[in-house]
Amino acid sequence: xxxxxxxxxxxxxxxxxxxxxxxxxxxxxxxxxxxxxxxxxxxxxxxxxxxxxxxxxxxxxxxxxxxxxxxxxxxxxxxxxxxxxxxxxxxxxxxxxxxxxxxxxxxxxxxxxxxxxxxxxxxxxxxxxxxxxxxxxxxxxxxxxxxxxxxxxxxxxxxxxxxxxxxxxxxxxxxxxxxxxxxxxxxxxxxxxxxxxxxxxxxxxxxxxxxxxxxxxxxxxxxxxxxxxxxxxxxxxxxxxxxxxxxxxxxxxxxxxxxxxxxxxxxxxxxxxxxxx
Amino acid sequence: xxxxxxxxxxxxxxxxxxxxxxxxxxxxxxxxxxxxxxxxxxxxxxxxxxxxxxxxxxxxxxxxxxxxxxxxxxxxxxxxxxxxxxxxxxxxxxxxxxxxxxxxxxxxxxxxxxxxxxxxxxxxxxxxxxxxxxxxxxxxxxxxxxxxxxxxxxxxxxxxxxxxxxxxxxxxxxxxxxxxxxxxxxxxxxxxxxxxxxxxxxxxxxxxxxxxxxxxxxxxxxxxxxxxxxxxxxxxxxxxxxxxxxxxxxxxxxxxxxxxxxxxxxxxxxxxxxxxxxxxxxxxxxxxxxxxxxxxxxxx
Numbered sequence: 001x002x003x004x005x006x007x008x009x010x011x012x013x014x015x016x017x018x019x020x021x022x023x024x025x026x027x028x029x030x031x032x033x034x035x036x037x038x039x040x041x042x043x044x045x046x047x048x049x050x051x052x053x054x055x056x057x058x059x060x061x062x063x064x065x066x067x068x069x070x071x072x073x074x075x076x077x078x079x080x081x082x083x084x085x086x087x088x089x090x091x092x093x094x095x096x097x098x099x100x101x102x103x104x105x106x107x108x109x110x111x112x113x114x115x116x117x118x119x120x121x122x123x124x125x126x127x128x129x130x131x132x133x134x135x136x137x138x139x140x141x142x143x144x145x146x147x148x149x150x151x152x153x154x155x156x157x158x159x160x161x162x163x164x165x166x167x168x169x170x171x172x173x174x175x176x177x178x179x180x181x182x183x184x185x186x187x188x189x190x191x192x193x194x195x196x197x198x199x200x201x202x203x204x205x206x207x208x209x210x211x212x213x214x215x216x217x218x219x220x221x222x223x224x225x226x227x228x229x230x231x232x233x234x235x236x237x238x239x240x241x242x243x244x245x246x247x248x249x250x251x252x253x254x255x256x257x258x259x260x261x262x263x264x265x266x267x268x269x270x271x272x273x274x275x276x277x
Numbered sequence: 278x279x280x281x282x283x284x285x286x287x288x289x290x291x292x293x294x295x296x297x298x299x300x301x302x303x304x305x306x307x308x309x310x311x312x313x314x315x316x317x318x319x320x321x322x323x324x325x326x327x328x329x330x331x332x333x334x335x336x337x338x339x340x341x342x343x344x345x346x347x348x349x350x351x352x353x354x355x356x357x358x359x360x361x362x363x364x365x366x367x368x369x370x371x372x373x374x375x376x377x378x379x380x381x382x383x384x385x386x387x388x389x390x391x392x393x394x395x396x397x398x399x400x401x402x403x404x405x406x407x408x409x410x411x412x413x414x415x416x417x418x419x420x421x422x423x424x425x426x427x428x429x430x431x432x433x434x435x436x437x438x439x440x441x442x443x444x445x446x447x448x449x450x451x452x453x454x455x456x457x458x459x460x461x462x463x464x465x466x467x468x469x470x471x472x473x474x475x476x477x478x479x480x481x482x483x484x485x486x487x488x489x490x491x492x493x494x495x496x497x498x499x500x501x502x503x504x505x506x507x508x509x510x511x512x513x514x515x516x517x518x519x520x521x522x523x524x525x526x527x528x529x530x531x532x533x534x535x536x537x538x539x540x541x542x543x544x545x546x547x548x549x550x551x552x553x554x555x556x557x558x559x560x561x562x563x564x565x566x567x568x569x570x571x572x573x574x575x576x577x
């Protein structure tokens with residue numbers, strides 16, 4: 001990137017001011033959740049907004065943890081971790097095969113993957129609920145994990161990354177007598193590692209926030225995720241605003257921290273995943 | 278000699294097929310089992326009266342019922358309003374943000390990308406907790422601010438009023454939709470061939486001309502991608518509605534997706550729900566097709 005000298009025009013000053021105003025608007029929900037979770041009953045219900053908790057209290061969190069909020073959080077982490085792991089394994093293998101192996105039906109399979117991505121994901125959720133009941137998986141965490149792994153975006157992304165592996169290197173390792181598995185682990189994996197990183201973080205964050213699927217698949221307090229748990233709290237305890245804020249904070253803060261830590265990988269994932277040309 | 282060579286070639290192709298499918302297998306199992314199979318199920322059951330107790334073939338009954346169902350019509354109208362407002366708004370706004378941000382240094386550009394992505398990462402459930410309070414009739418922030426500034430005299434029940442509820446949903450949907458388009462546009466604008474831009478500037482084109490004549494055609498594929506994904510997402514608007522209004526008041530915020538959920542999940546009318554799902558998929562396909570056609574003629 002060259003550092004071109006930016007001319008300061010009135011328009012640009014105005015545009016940057018606008019952006020900074022929007023920053024307030026876009027960060028406000030998170031700010032309000034975090035501060036709200038430490039407010040006492042009066043502050044949280046006040047008709048005049050209390051911009052900052054003057055007597056911070058841990059009360060809301062105490063009441064939250066009397067419910068199995070920690071187990072909701074653990075369920076979410078299990079779902080995201082498993083979905084991430086399985087997606088990375090299956091998508092890396094398939095993406096490599098589509099990019100580098102000339103097997104019969106390769107083009108057809110790839111177009112079906114692409115077409116499926118354009119279909120509305122939520123439409124298949126209702127039949128998926130039935131399918132999971134048949135498989136005796138309904139109301140287990142696997143009912144949320146498996147469909148996430150099946151979604152073809154990861155295959156597409158890993159195909160993009162695998163395209164960059166030079167054929168000559170693969171040919172050379174083959175001549176050296178390396179087996180397919182050995183080639184995959186020793187040559188392919190290191191070369192597509194940035195792609196795996198991008199896919200891992202992308203899958204983790206999307207799975208964390210896939211509220212609709214979690215809502216349909218999980219319906220007992222034991223299997224709730226943090227999103228579903230907080231949504232139910234909002235239904236049942238709609239007057240206890242402090243409790244709901246603490247729940248929202250517990251749902252949001254871990255994933256926001258993960259996002260901030262791996263933001264670069266994440267950005268790469270969504271730009272590489274966009275269809276080029 | 279010739280013979281052994283072809284045999285070797287055949288053997289090699291067989292091996293390539295075998296290896297290819299071995300690597301595809303895990304992914305294909307999940308894809309066929311949890312994407313293609315339920316998709317087929319949705320189509321097949323849409324021609325049945327599948328419910329808790331019945332499973333009989335009923336032909337087009339569900340589809341005819343949908344077309345005559347005033348609630349389905351209302352939910353389709355609402356969905357179309359959401360799509361027709363939010364898709365152009367999201368695309369234009371994210372292009373504007375990206376056009377300001379992409380020239381900045383890495384730190385500031387990352388900062389803005391992160392900020393506009395925050396509502397998505399924070400999660401729909403957590404974000405709606407705040408919005409629900411902002412729109413609240415009695416102690417909401419919006420009423421407080423607007424009353425103090427003097428724009429409204431009395432509290433407005435934003436989510437409870439059929440005239441305003443859908444606009445509240447569209448506003449929240451907007452804030453949770455622009456993160457990805459902004460990231461994509463920033464990367465597309467940074468990749469525009471600088472020599473073309475310089476050539477344009479040497480020829481005396483002003484900023485707007487450089488943008489529309491040189492940059493806009495080059496970022497067209499990104500625009501198309503953004504249009505398609507935003508359309509698909511807006512058509513499937515569900516969580517905000519389930520969390521904030523349950524489709525009310527009086528179906529003012531009912532969308533196709535919420536209606537499907539209500540019939541299939543609450544009333545156990547799977548057949549009817551899946552028929553509406555197929556109609557939604559067709560509607561999305563038509564919109565995507567139109568966008569591809571427009572983008573192609575624009576590029577020629």
